[in-house]
Amino acid sequence: MQQNHHEETIPGSMWTLAVGVLVTVISLWVGKNLSWTMPEQASLQAPLVDNLFDILITIGTALFLLTDGAIIYALIKFRHRPGDETDAAPIKGNLPLEIFWTAIPAIIVIFLGIYSTDVFREMGGLEPPGHHMGGSHSEMAQVMTAPDPDNESSKYGVGAAPDKQNVPADLQVKVTGLQFAWLFNYPEAGIMSGELHVPVGKEVKLELVATDVLHAFWVPQFRIKQDVMPGKPSQMRFVATKTGVFPIVCAELCGSYHGGMRSKIYVHTQEEYDAWLEENAIAAKNQDAVETVAVNTQDLSDEEFLAPYSSDLGIDRDTLSEIKSLASAITETAYQ
Ligand SMILES: [Cu+2]
Structure with a gap:
């Protein structure tokens, strides 16, 4: 060998x-x-x-x-060995x-x-036109044509997925962010709620605007987050795939109680959602009526819940809304 x-x-x-x-x-x-x-x-x-x-x-x-x-x-490998007093090999560089x-x-x-x-x-991030058209030309067009509120709202945010473009969302909810709460308005049903209710598997479009400072609408379980700006409405579309209750978190430091600016999104089956919608639409209509409607007070917005009490104090719905618009007018001028 x-x-x-x-x-x-x-x-x-x-x-x-x-x-x-x-x-x-x-x-x-x-x-x-x-x-x-x-x-x-x-x-x-x-x-x-x-x-x-x-x-x-x-x-x-x-x-x-x-x-x-x-x-x-x-x-x-290149540790110091006993008795080795040299400076080691001089290595200058290695271009490749x-x-x-x-x-x-x-x-x-x-x-x-x-x-x-x-x-x-x-x-759907590239869908709202304002996002990717950019440039001075479209900016100019925006200024020269009269502002259309619907167009305005679609300028920022995340729109429809490529396969859903030109298809209107199944449900639209107007979202208002203010220090330090979220308000959800269902214009068709006339419902104002402190919590968001949506049906599972349906295309939901949120129109978001802030009354005071920057906020951000974030649902961690949905992996979606959208800035909510005063004076510049943004939109966001999503489809919930699981029923349940998920947190809504404000993800933009917006003031001293930013950490408490949380709400919940309830994802219902279609039947549950329809029932919720019906119940609350009735409650909204009967707000001024004397008769008591048997509703779960937990499902009521603050305004709805407080309505009977505020009427005892001689404050009716119109006064409440006047106070509200006055308050928002004050905040608007304060931040302009
Ligand atoms: Cu906030």
């Missing part, structure tokens, strides 16, 4: 391949298995956002393992290596840019 002069070793390329496969497998596993850190998915939009998030986590894990792995490897590690992040960033734009497009 012939004796080898040097020790037999595994070639470096084999090690690189093995490390590459290991890092890829671990990263893919982490990316797929971190979904428990997210709230449950309760809208049609949620899986789109989460798929993007999984990819970000996968890439992040791979980068973490490679960079930290390289540091730990170098710490051990620098090109390599600049090109890879560039490709990753371009890929993520394209992919996240596509997610935004699928969610």
Whole structure:
């Protein structure tokens, strides 16, 4: 048998391949298995956002393992040995290596840019015309034509998904954000509520405006968030896929009680929703009537709940709305 002069070793390329496969497998596993850190998915939009998030986590894990792995490897491999008093080899640079590690992040960033734009497009983010037309030309057109309130509301925010464009939403709710509450107005049913009720599986369009300062309408389980601005109405469309109660959170620091600016969204079956709508539409109509309507007070808005008491004080509905409009006029002038 012939004796080898040097020790037999595994070639470096084999090690690189093995490390590459290991890092890829671990990263893919982490990316797929971190979904428990997210709230449950309760809208049609949620899986789109989460798929993007999984990819970000996968890439992040791979980068973490490679960079930290390289540091730990170098710490051990190139550690100071006893008796070694040299300055180590002078290494000046490596142009191909620098090109390599600049090109890879560039490709990753371009890929993520394209992919996240596509997610935004699928969610309807490119639909409101004001969003992507931009430019001085359309701005000019906006100024020169008389402001149409419907057009105005569709300028900002997230509109219909590409396959739902030109299809009106099944339900429209007007949302008002104010320090420090959300008000939900169902114009067709004449309902004003402190909580949002929607049917499951239906296209819901919110028209959002603030009376005072910037707020943000956020439903974590739906993966949707929209700025709510004074004087600049925005819109948001979504489809809830699960029945239940989910939190509505103000996600824009809006004042001293910002943390308390929370409400709830009730996602009902169509039958439940119809019942709620009917019950509350009756309550809204009978507000001025003397007869008592048997309704669950929890379903009433503050205004509805307080109506019998405020009438005892000689305050009727008109006075209340006058006070309200006066208050909003004051806040409007204060912030202009
Ligand atoms: Cu707020």
